[in-house]
Amino acid sequence: MRLIIKHLYLHLLLLTTFSFSISESDSNLINSFIFRRGTYSGEGTFYAVGLGACGQVNNNEQMVAALPAQQFDHLTSKKACGSTAVVERGGKHVTVKIIDRCAGCQLGDIDLSPAAFQELASPKEGRVHVIYTLHL
Structure with missing residues (x-):
């Protein structure tokens, strides 16, 4: 679970700093986390x-x-x-x-x-x- 949170945090940090596309698997990870724990x-x-x-x-x-x-x-x-x-x-x-x-x-x-x-x-x-x- 900590790995998922760390992964999510890094992506969110990068999204606020740089503009780029995230992969479909990363997008699914983020969506899964948001839909489950929100x-x-x-x-x-x-x-x-x-x-x-x-x-x-x-x-x-x-x-x-x-x-x-x-x-x-x-x-x-x-x-x-x-x-x-x-x-x-x-x-x-x-x-x-x-x-x-x-x-x-x-x-x-x-x-x-x-x-x-x-x-x-x-x-x-x-x-x-x-x-x-x-x-x-």
């Missing part, structure tokens, strides 16, 4: 929970969520399904289980079950800024 900032929304991309039927009262398609697909359902995320807004937080893929979400967004959304905001708000940390 804290994300974006829009929190809610949706009607049912049969999700992980193949399980869940309901609106459970603390569950859907990741953006780009992120879910990068991780593969094997890694994404069942992972957890701690979602925060204005001093409130909720821990959710990842059970679905959100086709309409941008990287940084997260689509929550109605119950999870209500832990952070009123459903009348509909869309709120959140920060979440993904735990694989």
Whole structure:
């Protein structure tokens, strides 16, 4: 792990100092690190929970969520399904289980079950800024 972090640090240092192309394998390493270990900032929304991309039927009262398609697909359902995320807004937080893929979400967004959304905001708000940390 230290080697990956050192490798990532050197690439980021070089990117801020020089302009050049990085190889596809280095790009994959950086993307993999970012998608796995990041804290994300974006829009929190809610949706009607049912049969999700992980193949399980869940309901609106459970603390569950859907990741953006780009992120879910990068991780593969094997890694994404069942992972957890701690979602925060204005001093409130909720821990959710990842059970679905959100086709309409941008990287940084997260689509929550109605119950999870209500832990952070009123459903009348509909869309709120959140920060979440993904735990694989």
